Amino acid sequence: MEQDFSPLAESIKRYRGKPGILIPLLQEVQQIMGYLSIDTMAHLSRELDIPAAEIYGVATFYSMFKLKPQGKHIIRICKGTACHVSDADGIKDALKSSLGLEGEEDTTKDMLFTLMEVACLGCCSLAPVIMIDDTTYGKLSPDGIPKILERYAYEEGK
Amino acid sequence: MSEIKVKVGMASCGVAAGASEVYDVLTRYQKESGGFDLGSTACIGMCFEEPIVEFSGGSLGSVSLGAVDPAKIEEHLKDYLDNKLPDANIIQADKHNGKHNELLAGQTRIVLRNCGVIDPKSIEDYEAHGGYTALKKALAMDPDEIIDEVKASGLRGRGGAGFSTGLKWSFAARAKGKKKYVICNADEGDPGAFMDRSTLEGDPHNVIEGMIIGAYAMGADEGYIYCRAEYPMAIRHLLIAIEKAEEKGYLGKKILGTDFSFELHVKEGAGAFVCGEETALMQSIEGKRGMPTIRPPFPAESGLWGCPTNINNVETWANITYIINQGSVEFRKIGTDKSPGTKVFALAGKIAGSGLIEVPMGIELRDIIYKVGGGMKTDKPFKAVQMGGPSGGCIPASLLDTIVDYDSINATGAIMGSGGMVVMDSGTCMVDVARFFLHFTQSESCGKCTFCRIGTRRMLEILTRITEGKGEPEDIDKLEDLAANIIKGSLCGLGQTAPNPVLTTLRYFRDEYLAHIEAKRCPAGVCNSLLRYEVIPDKCVGCTACARKCPVSCISGKVKEVHYIDQEECIRCGACYSACKFGAINKG
Numbered sequence: 001m002e003q004d005f006s007p008l009a010e011s012i013k014r015y016r017g018k019p020g021i022l023i024p025l026l027q028e029v030q031q032i033m034g035y036l037s038i039d040t041m042a043h044l045s046r047e048l049d050i051p052a053a054e055i056y057g058v059a060t061f062y063s064m065f066k067l068k069p070q071g072k073h074i075i076r077i078c079k080g081t082a083c084h085v086s087d088a089d090g091i092k093d094a095l096k097s098s099l100g101l102e103g104e105e106d107t108t109k110d111m112l113f114t115l116m117e118v119a120c121l122g123c124c125s126l127a128p129v130i131m132i133d134d135t136t137y138g139k140l141s142p143d144g145i146p147k148i149l150e151r152y153a154y155e156e157g158k
Numbered sequence: 159m160s161e162i163k164v165k166v167g168m169a170s171c172g173v174a175a176g177a178s179e180v181y182d183v184l185t186r187y188q189k190e191s192g193g194f195d196l197g198s199t200a201c202i203g204m205c206f207e208e209p210i211v212e213f214s215g216g217s218l219g220s221v222s223l224g225a226v227d228p229a230k231i232e233e234h235l236k237d238y239l240d241n242k243l244p245d246a247n248i249i250q251a252d253k254h255n256g257k258h259n260e261l262l263a264g265q266t267r268i269v270l271r272n273c274g275v276i277d278p279k280s281i282e283d284y285e286a287h288g289g290y291t292a293l294k295k296a297l298a299m300d301p302d303e304i305i306d307e308v309k310a311s312g313l314r315g316r317g318g319a320g321f322s323t324g325l326k327w328s329f330a331a332r333a334k335g336k337k338k339y340v341i342c343n344a345d346e347g348d349p350g351a352f353m354d355r356s357t358l359e360g361d362p363h364n365v366i367e368g369m370i371i372g373a374y375a376m377g378a379d380e381g382y383i384y385c386r387a388e389y390p391m392a393i394r395h396l397l398i399a400i401e402k403a404e405e406k407g408y409l410g411k412k413i414l415g416t417d418f419s420f421e422l423h424v425k426e427g428a429g430a431f432v433c434g435e436e437t438a439l440m441q442s443i444e445g446k447r448g449m450p451t452i453r454p455p456f457p458a459e460s461g462l463w464g465c466p467t468n469i470n471n472v473e474t475w476a477n478i479t480y481i482i483n484q485g486s487v488e489f490r491k492i493g494t495d496k497s498p499g500t501k502v503f504a505l506a507g508k509i510a511g512s513g514l515i516e517v518p519m520g521i522e523l524r525d526i527i528y529k530v531g532g533g534m535k536t537d538k539p540f541k542a543v544q545m546g547g548p549s550g551g552c553i554p555a556s557l558l559d560t561i562v563d564y565d566s567i568n569a570t571g572a573i574m575g576s577g578g579m580v581v582m583d584s585g586t587c588m589v590d591v592a593r594f595f596l597h598f599t600q601s602e603s604c605g606k607c608t609f610c611r612i613g614t615r616r617m618l619e620i621l622t623r624i625t626e627g628k629g630e631p632e633d634i635d636k637l638e639d640l641a642a643n644i645i646k647g648s649l650c651g652l653g654q655t656a657p658n659p660v661l662t663t664l665r666y667f668r669d670e671y672l673a674h675i676e677a678k679r680c681p682a683g684v685c686n687s688l689l690r691y692e693v694i695p696d697k698c699v700g701c702t703a704c705a706r707k708c709p710v711s712c713i714s715g716k717v718k719e720v721h722y723i724d725q726e727e728c729i730r731c732g733a734c735y736s737a738c739k740f741g742a743i744n745k746g
Contacts, residue, residue: 019444019445019463020443020444020445020463021445022445022446023426023428023442023445024426026428027387027426027428054446057447058445058446058447061430061447061448061604062427062428062429062430062448063428063429063430064387064428064429065428079349079598080349080350080506081349081350081506081507081544081547081578081580081591081594081595082349082350082506082507082512082580083349084349084591084594085507085508085580085582085586085591086507118388118429119347119349119388119431119598119602120347120348120349120350120351120352120388121388122170122171122346122351122352122355122388122389123170123171123174123205123352124205124350124352124504124506124507124512124580125171125205125206125208125506125512125513126171126174126175126205126208127506127507129174134390136170136173136174137174138174138175
């Protein structure tokens with residue numbers, strides 16, 4: 001299916017021709033489209049006259065840019081030092097088993113959740129920590145994970 | 159305006175701990191009954207006590223309460239007004255013995271002086287605490303005079319390397335070019351470090367004022383604050399602060415009626431640790447992949463868009479207003495001769511008082527951990543403190559009398575770093591810690607230099623093998639050999655320091671590596687594949703709880719008799735260990 005790029009027209013117009021715009025532009029485009037598809041990047045390349053390789057290079061370099069569709073809620077697992085020594089791995093295992101994710105999978109089949117690891121959320125005194133969208137949950141134990149996820153599933157009526 | 163003031167700590171960690179609920183309850187209560195002013199502040203540093211609320215203006219003086227329950231805050235406030243607040247909740251007080259008074263007593267606050275005191279969203283509050291007086295003083299000085307003052311203060315870059323700030327400024331000031339930039343590096347990426355986040359959330363104007371003074375001294379008219387996108391509150395507070403400073407004429411064209419103009423932007427990072435390296439950071443501001451470039455030319459000659467550029471980190475900039483206002487002589491009275499001033503640390507890990515502290519240079523590590531940090535969190539003994547994040551190293555108990563200054567910390571093999579300090583106890587495996595950091599640097603290597611790109615991967619593979627019980631006797635030599643080559647063969651700080659966590663743990667905890675490799679044991683009981691679960695016969699009462707929980711049924715024994723775990727069949731899941739109520743399963 002062809003993607004509709006018309007929602008991007010305004011952003012492209014605002015950034016066109018200015019120096020150093022690629023990262024903020026891609027951030028904005030990702031906000032609008034949800035993720036950066038190859039087609040989206042090709043469209044930006046044509047519109048802004050920036051080589052597609054340069055756009056792809058930047059998009060793959062920074063962890064914030066997503067090249068695949070993301071779940072409705074983003075779960076960030078903090079992998080900072082304090083969380084690591086407070087069993088962040090156990091939290092990750094609990095999340096994966098609650099969400100039914102296997103191996104390298106990061107997004108649930110119903111597209112409700114995407115799981116990702118982040119370097120450090122800077123709330124080390126609350127370790128181990130996860131962040132779901134903009135809400136931080138601290139002092140977690142693997143047993144408490146299903147209860148946290150329930151709230152989000154409940155909102156969806158599931 | 160009421161005499162009675164109530165302030166809620168609303169920095170990221172406070173909000174994560176439930177400060178918003180407390181604030182909501184207080185807002186409702188204020189509407190109903192009135193009689194007090196309600197405000198918010200940022201981080202006082204005692205993150206382990208969040209959410210924190212401060213009452214002041216009553217006859218009890220200023221009193222801070224910790225771990226506040228939203229359901230009880232109304233009652234606490236009534237008690238405060240009736241002068242009968244119970245001691246149990248008081249963590250810090252002026253006229254009273256708060257339980258953490260001594261934690262703050264060991265600190266000297268320059269950078270954090272306003273954090274947790276003022277409302278970071280109010281420029282008037284900052285001005286009321288001496289804000290923008292340093293700028294007024296500086297604008298009446300000759301630019302060279304300012305640089306000389308910063309040089310004389312002996313301030314060294316707080317981002318980790320410890321280069322003289324005044325000298326760095328003089329290079330940028332001398333560089334030829336019509337257009338110059340100043341940059342604040344707020345891409346705080348070290349896991350376990352949150353000093354810059356708290357500083358920016360709690361006192362953004364202090365950093366901005368430092369940058370305006372620096373720009374004036376070096377002749378720059380434009381600046382950037384490059385901040386991690388993972389810090390949304392810091393970015394929000396910075397944007398508010400910049401807008402307010404522009405309204406008041408501290409930023410923008412013809413600042414305070416002089417000919418000096420300065421424009422400041424906030425640039426959000428997009429998630430790449432290597433962008434904390436100054437040349438990579440500038441590439442990123444230019445919208446490119448954040449890969450370091452070869453120095454020379456140094457940024458002072460050719461930095462952002464080829465113009466002379468000076469880049470300092472948040473904490474360095476945050477020291478400037480103090481130096482200008484109090485003078486270099488006063489600044490040098492704090493700290494040591496070669497490392498004057500203070501250092502902010504983020505204490506985390508197995509320590510009771512985790513949070514943000516600011517201590518004078520020259521303090522012993524032991525005092526940081528046992529006095530300012532309140533000692534260990536649990537009964538397990540202290541094992542090591544990790545300083546400097548993935549570029550740093552682990553300092554063992556035997557070196558706890560090391561003093562905090564750049565040179566003494568370097569001598570241990572660790573580095574001062576930006577200020578992450580993660581405390582580890584006997585339950586932490588040092589090989590696992592080394593592997594953790596290598597995993598981090600390996601995935602964050604930008605890939606430009608071969609040794610950093612591939613060498614760190616080979617080191618990580620060896621470390622993983624060791625933690626899985628597949629280590630070989632020659633592995634330690636291989637690690638040391640690779641480490642030496644990665645240090646030599648990498649362009650930037652990321653690669654040059656990536657082997658440090660491995661080298662320091664090898665230096666101080668070599669026997670732990672040997673236990674993994676030769677005896678196939680993990681003495682700390684962390685590395686899963688090396689664990690053995692065994693029944694302690696004296697403690698086992700034969701309740702059968704473990705046998706019933708074992709998913710592979712490898713525990714045998716009759717009721718009321720000592721049980722036995724078949725090591726061949728055991729999958730080391732730990733179910734028996736959690737099931738046993740008598741502490742009769744040994745993990746190790």
